[in-house]
Amino acid sequence: MLRTVNRVLLGLTGLALLVLGGSVLAVGLGAGPPSWWLYDGRHDVLLTAVRRTRWRGEGWWWPTVIGALAVLVLLALWWLTANLRRRRLGEVLVDTGDGGSALLRGSALENVLATESARLEGVAHARVHLTGRRDAPETQVHLRVEPHACPGEALRRFVTEPLTHARDSAALEALPAEVRMRARKHKAERVS
Incomplete structure (x- = not known):
């Protein structure tokens, strides 16, 4: 969802800047603006003193401005924390069996799972993310399967071999996995 929000905000901001900048450039080069536009000619200012101070005396003006700015600040803080939050799991808590625990780097477990998955018959490439x-x-796994391989067999072998090994070695009760598969595309070869 965050990727969609980022793209929509970036697209809307870019569109607004393009329209505003293009219109200012067009008026500056001598094109006549529409009658409803903010300013009338090449030497006109964007906001006159009258327009800037028109609402200052109204009782609703300052609470509205402060409220709108507070909402903008809160949305900007939400967006910033959402983008800075780590999506990948940095470490996994492993039960050592003697009442204690140890920390296993998430990237180490990801690398082992990906390497063992890529060695499976019919799997061309594997990418693993811990969340x-x-x-x-939990794991998110992307497997690129050879065209001749059976996806069901590749999935069964992934679950019974690499995923089970990772779960057992980290002494986890469960290691849920979301597996996405794609077929590897072959380049056309010339036959003579």
Whole structure:
């Protein structure tokens, strides 16, 4: 969802800047603006002193301005924290069996899972991301499967081999996985 919000905000901001900048440039070069436009000619200012101070005496003006700016600040802070938040799991809490626990780097578990998955028959490439909490990790797996491979067999082998090994080695009760598969595309070859 955040990617969609970023794209929509970036698109709307770009469109607004393009329209405003293009219109200012067009009027500056001598094109006649429409009758409803903010300014009338080449030597006109964008906001006159009268327009800037028109609402200052109204009782609703300052609370509205402050409220709108507060909402903008809150939305900007939400957007900033959402973009800075780590999407990947940095570490996994491993039960050592003696009442203690250890921390396993998330990237190490991702690399092992991806390497072991890529070695499976019919799998050309594997990419793994850990998400969730450190005491309850989840995996997102992207497998690129060879064209001749059976997707069901590749999925079964992934679950019974690499995923089971990772779950057992990290002493996790469960390691849920979301697996997405794509077929590897072959380049056309000339046959003589």
